[in-house]
Amino acid sequence: MDARAIIAAVRGKTTPTQEELTWFAQGLASGDVSDAQAGAFAMAVVLNGLSDEGRVALTQGMRDSGDVMAWDLPGPVIDKHSTGGVGDCVSLILAPALAACGAYVPMISGRGLGHTGGTLDKLEAIPGLNINVTDKQLRLITREVGCAIVSATGQIAPADRRLYAIRDVTATVESVDLITASILSKKLAAGLESLILDVKCGSGAFMKTHDEARKLARALVDAANGAGCKTAALITDMNEPLAPALGNAVEVAVCMEVLAGNTAAAPRLYDLTVALCAQLLVMQGEDAASAADRVTVAISSGAAMERFAQMIAALGGPPDMAHDWHTHLPKAPVVGEVTAPASGHIAAIDGEALGLVVVGLGGGRKVETDRVDPSVGLTEMVGLGDAVSRGDPLCVLHAADEDAAIAAAQAVQAAITIGDPVEPGPLIIEGIT
Template identity: 45%
Template sequence: MSFDAVDVIRTKRDGGSLSPEQIDWTVAAYTRGEIAEEQMAALAMAILLRGMSRAEVARWTEAMIRSGERMDWSRLDRPTTDKHSTGGVGDKITLPLAPTVAACGAAVPQLSGRGLGHTGGTLDKLESIPGWRASLSNEEMLGVLGKAGAVVCAAGSGLAPADRKLYALRDVTGTVESIPLIASSIMSKKIAEGTGALVLDVKAGSGAFMKNVDDARELARTMVDIGSDHGVHTVALLTAMETPLGLAVGNAVEVAESVEVLGGGGPADVVELTVALAREMLAAAGLTGAKDPAEALRDGSAMDAWRSMISAQGGDPDAALPVADETCQVAAPATGVLSRLDAYGVGVAAWRLGAGRARKEDPVSYAAGITLHAKPGDRVREGEPLLTLHADTADRFDRALEALDGAYEIGEAFTPSPLIIDRIA
């Protein structure tokens, strides 16, 4: 069945609902190049302004899944479960989480991405490990899952190609913020990935894509509904992103911190979120009687799974990580309690140090980043280190320091707020 692109645009522009047939045709025709970029841009803007019903979002997601391959893990002898984060600053959780869940009996096929702007990318972090490979064939992924129980790698070009094309268009037409398009973009890839259960970490705050809790909750609800409509057990945790997670922001520095967590230590907030998400993933996979993730971190089994996963993807878990040639310390301007440390400001500073990229094709520095010496609630003394900046060249420090201007405050008190805000199922 063929439709006219202008009629589809008018339907949504005027507040109407797109029929299943209109959606199927639109996604397929755009993927084939039969709908002009300017027409799809107009439709994306109409969707941004008019929204989509639950039925429309479910069908749009299904059409994007059908534009490419769907992975199959039925040959594995354990249930599959996965996690997706909407992105933040210092968000290294996938690194300790995947092997921890594997150590508790589930298989974790995790397709991850690269950083863009102030948010870091899991693949960039892992590529700081000498020899580690992000690009694997489906058979290689299956082999790593069979050996280590978890794999973290890049999505192949055959997975939801409609989403890849539409995402690039949204990025340059001011339509990235559309919740139906965000949700269908994320969920089309995750469902095509073939996992049996999915846990979403939807972040809210200055360092997140969604700045306020209401928008984050709407996005979480939309994605959970999509998962349920496609037969994938889906749960979402709403988590805070006003302050960076952990004490490290960057690539190699976040890997080092993740290894600390896998060794039974590490910052309390990273451990808390890792354990909470792991328990949700195991429950979603039906493994209610499995080993508790906190025990897997304590007894060394999560570390064993990490070493096996890294080795299976060509990495050397014992190799030294890259270290920056230059450092710059930011001292506390006064004595008192650190009452605010803005995630966005820290994220932009790390990006300007070289840890992130402005365009997808830009290289990153694996050694660049920021080490935090205090978190909100900690007492600091004037002149003592608050942050340490790491970069390959000293000329990057000035612009990073500009991003940190006003990003932290010293006061007399701090009222903590919960890391996990809500659970949506």
């Protein structure tokens, strides 16, 4: 087969056959498909799309480009995936909370994509931590701790590892077909029994409208269920950051506060985490009310924090993370408030613009080879509907130098609209099964 012919087919609005897409996925994994060809394929898919059958075929081909895991554990093997937003650090709380509830969570995560932060980048803000583990280490940590948040091993969906990085730097992120194949190839290769999808909708999401989010959720749920993994989705609001912090170390710090029992530090983050955990337990046959209660107890009792700390230590991080995280997380040298230029209420927040502020500070990547500064970001973010007076803080900015701070402050002010009072919409918009 010829990669050029497959690219030409998609460019001409014809979906390649299952055999062709399987071959292309294998070529991504082996290197037989070049970076230029991978980028051209991704752009053709963004512009013209694949059929439903083509989407499933690409997903399965990418899944089968490496090993597919099987488990023999005394509890359900379950997981969650978010389609990406700003201030979205749910995974760092959800995985240990589920582990404390008796589930096993082999969470294969990704790095930052476009304006959104990546779970692996956040974890790597913790000194000494290594998210690049072998298949044997992933199995051992999952069995002993109950959860492991790691990069895909070299054997898990290697085609996605390659295409994911290329999408990030070629403006080909926003595609239902590519997002579906990327998410599900890794998750299905992890051998899950159940999967919950958090499909973001709004200014800080890739899917800006409810209709776009529903289309993606439907594609993901149908493809995953068709492949034999019990899957549901929640469409959730991303018209403001989920947590009041954006960046790597600062988001880890917020998660540590929640795991320590201070749920008021990030109420939207906490509420959504509980809802996603509970939905996964319900998919395993639990009653909805008791499932939510079990998750809240796992967090309030400190059991989830204990699992998180065990996971961090198992991945090479500090052994005392549960009690001394403030000491271990890096701090930016320049810290200051970004103030409101006028009085009124927070009427709109451009989440994508805020995400790009963090990228501009060095907290994300503009090109694939960029190094991430884990210390930079935004904290104490205002929320929709908040009242502010001129000169009040909109957030606290953490930067590497004064010039970066000045540019970022101006961009933050431009991303936040101050006007008449607004009523924020519901956090959970719709469930898809």
